[in-house]
Amino acid sequence: MKAIEVNNVxxxxxxxxxxEEINFSVDDRDFVGIIGPNGGGKTxxxxxxxxxxxxxxxxxxxxxxxxxxxxxxxxxVPQIFNFDPNYPISVEEVVLLGRLTAGRxxxxxxxxxKIVHDCxxxxxxxxxxxxxxxxxxxxxxxRVLIARAIAVQPKILILDEPTASIDSRAGKNFYDLLDExxxxxxxxxxxxxxxxxxxxxxxxxCLNKNLVFHDSKEISKEMLEQTYQCPVDLIAxxxxxxxxxxxxxxxx
Amino acid sequence: MIDIFSYDFMLNAFxxxxxxxxxxxxxxxxxxxxxxxxxTGGISHTTYGGIGLGYLLGFNPIFGAIGASVLAxxxxxxxxxxxxxxxxxLIGIIWxxxxxxxxxxxxxxxxxxxxxxxxxxxxxxxxSQTDIIIMLVLNLVILLxxxxxxxxxxxxxxxxxxARSMGINVDRIYLIxxxxxxxxxVILIKLVGIVLVIAMLSIPPAIAIKYAKSIKxxxxxxxxxxxxxxxVGLFSxxxxxxxxxxxxxxxxxxxxxxxxxQKR
Numbered sequence: 001m002k003a004i005e006v007n008n009v010x011x012x013x014x015x016x017x018x019x020e021e022i023n024f025s026v027d028d029r030d031f032v033g034i035i036g037p038n039g040g041g042k043t044x045x046x047x048x049x050x051x052x053x054x055x056x057x058x059x060x061x062x063x064x065x066x067x068x069x070x071x072x073x074x075x076x077v078p079q080i081f082n083f084d085p086n087y088p089i090s091v092e093e094v095v096l097l098g099r100l101t102a103g104r105x106x107x108x109x110x111x112x113x114k115i116v117h118d119c120x121x122x123x124x125x126x127x128x129x130x131x132x133x134x135x136x137x138x139x140x141x142x143r144v145l146i147a148r149a150i151a152v153q154p155k156i157l158i159l160d161e162p163t164a165s166i167d168s169r170a171g172k173n174f175y176d177l178l179d180e181x182x183x184x185x186x187x188x189x190x191x192x193x194x195x196x197x198x199x200x201x202x203x204x205x206c207l208n209k210n211l212v213f214h215d216s217k218e219i220s221k222e223m224l225e226q227t228y229q230c231p232v233d234l235i236a237x238x239x240x241x242x243x244x245x246x247x248x249x250x251x252x
Numbered sequence: 253m254i255d256i257f258s259y260d261f262m263l264n265a266f267x268x269x270x271x272x273x274x275x276x277x278x279x280x281x282x283x284x285x286x287x288x289x290x291x292t293g294g295i296s297h298t299t300y301g302g303i304g305l306g307y308l309l310g311f312n313p314i315f316g317a318i319g320a321s322v323l324a325x326x327x328x329x330x331x332x333x334x335x336x337x338x339x340x341x342l343i344g345i346i347w348x349x350x351x352x353x354x355x356x357x358x359x360x361x362x363x364x365x366x367x368x369x370x371x372x373x374x375x376x377x378x379x380s381q382t383d384i385i386i387m388l389v390l391n392l393v394i395l396l397x398x399x400x401x402x403x404x405x406x407x408x409x410x411x412x413x414x415a416r417s418m419g420i421n422v423d424r425i426y427l428i429x430x431x432x433x434x435x436x437x438v439i440l441i442k443l444v445g446i447v448l449v450i451a452m453l454s455i456p457p458a459i460a461i462k463y464a465k466s467i468k469x470x471x472x473x474x475x476x477x478x479x480x481x482x483x484v485g486l487f488s489x490x491x492x493x494x495x496x497x498x499x500x501x502x503x504x505x506x507x508x509x510x511x512x513x514q515k516r
Binding site for chain 1 (some may be wrong): 285287403404406407409410411412413414415416417418419420461464465466467469470
């Protein structure tokens with residue numbers, strides 16, 4: 001069974017088509033990177049997959065079920081921190097929120113606490129368990145939010161622009177973590193960083209109102225130009241530590 | 253100092269202070285972390301319409317206040333969330349409309365309305381036995397609802413989008429929260445009045461958030477701070493012959509300033 005099936009999805013916002021005729025499917029344990037220009041509908045597509053937005057047309061199936069019935073199959077890591085940094089809540093409590101699936105009243109029995117502990121260990125944040133979320137760095141917060149998403153014990157992990165608030169030093173490690181998680185679950189990830197995407201993901205989808213799904217992770221100049229609708233310099237492949245050509249700096 | 257309790261009204265005043273601190277500390281915590289102080293102010297002012305109706309039709313104005321604040325909570329929730337109207341704008345409208353309605357009803361009602369000012373700015377001398385019982389019942393409603401929905405309130409006030417992605421009915425939880433705010437406002441009106449309610453709901457939690465490590469702690473700190481401000485405010489209003497509501501707010505603001513300049 002396919003992990004995700006998207007059939008003929010359209011999304012309009014105030015009469016403007018954000019997404020048109022989106023068709024693709026994702027296999028279990030796949031790792032899909034979605035790239036595309038700003039305003040191309042990446043976040044909208046993600047929000048449809050996690051059930052935050054409903055498409056006006058078309059359907060989305062998660063392991064054969066409708067999105068609303070598949071809530072506990074999906075772990076969602078949002079792009080920005082939606083929360084107030086002053087909110088008095090510990091790292092452990094944040095991750096516990098991932099255990100609060102619909103219909104549950106209590107969410108902190110022994111099993112929940114054990115799952116939360118394991119998730120924090122997996123993302124390398126167990127030492128910060130009792131720290132207030134607001135005291136963490138951007139990269140650390142991101143890891144906690146990933147722990148919250150995998151505390152759902154999902155079959156699919158969906159990340160919206162995860163590198164956005166991660167400093168480059170933490171970056172590498174972070175993708176190793178995703179690689180690790182990919183052994184247990186399907187991953188869908190939006191990224192600006194085309195070079196990074198092509199290093200780590202298995203498949204690439206280019207989204208700019210329409211979606212072109214590539215069954216490989218090879219990025220060609222044509223693909224990018226079609227998606228971004230402007231000439232793009234092809235990024236160096238296979239150089240793990242240098243993604244873009246080095247820029248020349250002139251200091252006078 | 254003990255002699256002030258020999259007056260029944262002072263005993264009632266202190267009981268009312270305890271009730272108010274409890275409700276305001278718990279619900280104010282949500283108001284502050286969810287940043288809905290303005291919404292709270294709007295709901296509070298609409299109660300004036302209900303109070304005016306009480307005067308006009310001759311029933312206890314406090315019941316009018318309950319009706320009006322609950323109605324306002326529904327309006328904000330339904331139009332703001334479900335119909336996607338700007339909450340900010342809605343609040344401005346119901347805020348003014350409630351006040352205007354109150355004045356209108358009072359104009360229509362016959363005779364002299366001596367304790368009208370007390371609803372605007374609070375008057376501790378007018379807290380009756382009935383008011384205490386109403387406050388107690390409303391407090392129990394608040395405590396029970398918060399206890400039963402504690403996890404969901406936390407999820408929704410912390411990160412609404414994630415809560416929604418988890419399948420939690422965010423709009424329903426938000427409505428329940430607004431209804432609890434409405435109920436809390438009614439508890440506070442007799443003590444500090446419609447205009448000053450907003451301060452009792454926001455100042456203690458605004459101080460508490462600096463020191464709290466969890467929502468539960470923030471609530472406990474807020475309640476304790478509320479008690480402190482209430483009692484110091486009441487004593488000073490009694491001995492210096494000042495309005496109770498204004499005294500409580502003054503003391504609260506002094507408390508806030510002290511915490512502001514204190515390092516965490």
